[in-house]
Amino acid sequence: MDASHVKALLFDVFGTVVDWRTSVIREGEAISHVIGRPLDWGHFADRWRREGYLSHVIRIARGEQPSEKVDVLHRRKLDALLAELNISNLSEEQIAHFNRVWHRLIPWPDSVPGLTRLRRKFLISPLSNGNFALLTNMAKHAGFPWDCIMSSDLFGKFKPNLEIYRDAVQLLGIAPGEAMMVAAHIDDLEAARSAGLRTAYVERPLEFGPDGAREPAPKLPMDISVSSFTDLAERLGV
């Protein structure tokens, strides 16, 4: 594709830039000794993500549920999961710390090298349903070289609401066609495309684990389809 008009790359974060599942499993295993028994942390991570976050975000994006910070959504589900599993010996400090695992997510191996290359030519920013503090802390922890941070709480809207993509490019002072959304999720990319942005699909087959669900095929063609951020840099000539 001709990317000569693209000035900014906007990245989905959870699953696209960071491997949230492995991060939750690792920190879960580290607190298993406090809990005093083993747990299926992969299953725990999947439920925390799907039931505590994804299902709410879809309703918020549709306007069926009031907007809330992701930190708050995560904490509500964490409390529910701990109660359901009869885990009552974690201190408030330990629970608050575990809830912030989402601020400490580890990148996919190509994320930091790819972003570092892409930043030479493009303005790079997250455009995530995560909240501003979460994304800022995560970037500092993982070393993401973002030029700025754009989050759902800046706009009071969640992806895939089309307005958040329009608000984001307006905040950057560019036209929709001068921005490219980079994501591992088809619904995000199809919405970005409807808002007038260019689209890059990044395959992340391990997002939900080795036996987890895969992304469905896109209904519409994407401008670029790659398997890593270093691939994306190659394709965009950086």
Place this chain on the structure above:
Amino acid sequence: MDASHVKALLFDVFGTVVDWRTSVIREGEAISHVIGRPLDWGHFADRWRREGYLSHVIRIARGEQPSEKVDVLHRRKLDALLAELNISNLSEEQIAHFNRVWHRLIPWPDSVPGLTRLRRKFLISPLSNGNFALLTNMAKHAGFPWDCIMSSDLFGKFKPNLEIYRDAVQLLGIAPGEAMMVAAHIDDLEAARSAGLRTAYVERPLEFGPDGAREPAPKLPMDISVSSFTDLAERLGV
């Protein structure tokens, strides 16, 4: 002072991080050949800043004038100054480019080395009356290693309105006392202090040029008073 509770340093930008006056003079001199006659670009810069920006921002902060992007305020005054000086031979492209000199301001010599050190220990962000796109472009141009960008258009408020300081720390998920405002301007620091933030005064005696006005003495004591960002890093133990 005891800075052990400080997690984030918020920086005023124009005059504190960047030397706007020298930047405008340099770019002005570069277009003098198009205009066809010499101009007192120092005087031009001072009027652009004071009459095109500062006077409006004070009124916006007080709620006496509607909020507008700084890019728009700058352009209106630039057009007026060019008309007043009978400069009519610049193209729209040249005028739009010159208006964006505020996106390309050059740092004071200690800014990048100081910020790079401070970032190791603190979250660092601008908290500026500049707009988001302007601050993001400026950071990329000058190499400021900000962790995030916070601007007047994010909050729809201008400093020294107390609410913008409160909105900023809330966005970062920290308490006011966990943030320190760093600025060369007393009104900014006194407002930050009233909003509950810590304060660091940085002396920038050349902001308005070698013969320009100096900052008045603060009415209230600042937590820290330094002459450069490297000094500030030293004082904060980084």
